Amino acid sequence: MTGSTHPRTGAPGPVGGLSGLRSLLTQRMRSGQLGTLPIVGALIVIWLVFQLLNPHFLSSDNLVNLTLQSAATGVIALGIVLVLLVGQIDLSVGSVSGLAAAVVAIGSVQLGWPTLLAVVVALGVGAVVGVLYGALTTRLGLPSFVLTLAGLLVFAGLQLRVLGPTGSVNLPFRSTLVRLSQQGFLAPAASSAIVAAVVLGYAAMLMVERARRRRAELPVASPVDLGVRIGALALVLGSSVAYLNTNRGVGVTFALFVSLVAVVDLLLRRTRWGRAVRAVGGNVESARRAGIPVRRTFVSVFVACSTLAALGGVLSVGRLAAANQATGGGDANLTAIAAAVIGGTSLFGGRGSAWSALLGVLVIQSISSGLTLLNLDTAVRYVITGLVLALAIAIDTLMRRAREV
Known part of the structure; x- marks a missing residue:
């Protein structure tokens, strides 16, 4: 996957938006690296099948x-x-x-x-x-x-x-x-605090990784891509914990x-x-x-x-x-x-x-x-x-x- 170059240094710039995500997905499918x-x-x-049944x-x-x-x-x-x-x-x-x-x-x-x-x-x-x-x-x-x-x-x-x-x-x-x-079970406030800490930690990790790749003159993800990843994680974790908290909550184990x-x-x-x-x-x-x-x-x-x-x-x-x-x-x-x-x-x-x-x-x-x-x-x-x-x-x-x- 290739990205644009920096106008002054010539270093690889952000791989942008939806086109970059599509390119990444296509490349991973061809190479057999779809991950999870x-x-x-x-x-x-x-889940959808059993919910219907x-x-x-x-x-x-x-x-x-x-x-x-x-x-x-x-x-x-x-x-x-x-x-x-x-x-x-x-x-x-x-x-x-x-x-x-x-x-x-x-x-x-x-x-x-x-x-x-x-x-x-x-x-x-x-x-x-x-x-x-x-x-x-x-x-x-x-x-x-x-x-x-x-x-x-x-x-x-x-x-x-x-x-x-x-x-x-x-x-x-x-x-x-x-x-x-x-x-x-974790208290609702405790589980919400853990979710916030995880999302912030993930965001910090992505930013550090992006800075490291930029210094190494490697392709980096665009701010939009980073925002999508962080937002998706926050949405999944936050909604899951909130839904479980409507019942007994998140089990300690x-x-x-x-x-x-x-x-x-x-x-x-x-x-x-x-x-x-x-x-x-x-x-x-x-x-x-x-x-x-x-x-x-x-x-x-x-x-x-x-x-x-x-x-x-x-x-x-x-x-x-x-x-x-x-x-x-x-x-x-x-x-x-x-x-x-x-x-x-x-x-x-x-x-x-x-x-x-x-x-x-x-x-x-x-x-x-x-x-x-x-x-x-x-x-x-x-x-x-x-x-x-x-x-x-x-x-x-x-x-x-x-x-x-």
Whole structure:
């Protein structure tokens, strides 16, 4: 994409208005780099279809429930996004989340630990699992697919051992974790303040990026384009939060999930670690020759993935007020992986975004919620989710081929 040049310096000027946006969109379609646009479009279509089939689907009450149900799985999916970015996979995130849930339940109920201590120990278990995966992958060259598949069985067994002969532990409803997960909502003023802070931060980031590109004599977006982006973000966030506030509001757990997504996105795009993750995912050998610490990057990604899986288990046990043998089972495991892929993260490594976890889990939970409102059983949900996943993989493969042409 080319822009006009500065009249004095000859530096590229703003790429202007609607013609610039059309040119950018056309270029991205030809190169297979549409980003999250297809997923956003699919999510809108899903919402419209279910709203036509059941007018309660887009009610504030149902959307609040949908966001609460998305938090735990979304946090686990965020970790999957990270390992996929380096071209690896973790099939044990469900078992790790189940083990973490068991640790929290047993520690806080039977051993009398403070809730915070139980949560910290559970997250520590996840971090240790990540270190183990990273070490075995980088030192011994074990394939992550087989290694984490073995881990799935090992940690599922440990979960059963920790839960004991009863196989189930209930948390009291007065527990801080349960009250926070089930009844914790941001005050309307707090949620509005967060939206304002996010929009201002995004605007500042765009301005800094524009100034940096201008100094480097690269094409820059016009002020109109920047205004459209900032206005669109403000409109989407502001209207969404205002609509949820007509009911119970924004859940604390969902706000935590979105905050983690924003932090990981910032780390991936603005830090040396993030650039290393993308470089390793693009080509391991080239990254190694460029002086990037490949082993350290692999270990850090596995640690982040397993720790986020453990956090997902903590949020799950808080929402359900119980940990049992089914916690973190095959459904949670496959749903988290599917969410990352459906959200736009490539199975081939090097391409994806932290926001893929948010978009992907919203797609899956929207399908689940919509089918529940239509009184359709779990079998239909599995079939539709599988078809959506297959479509996402097909699109990913086609876009990869388009970039290689």
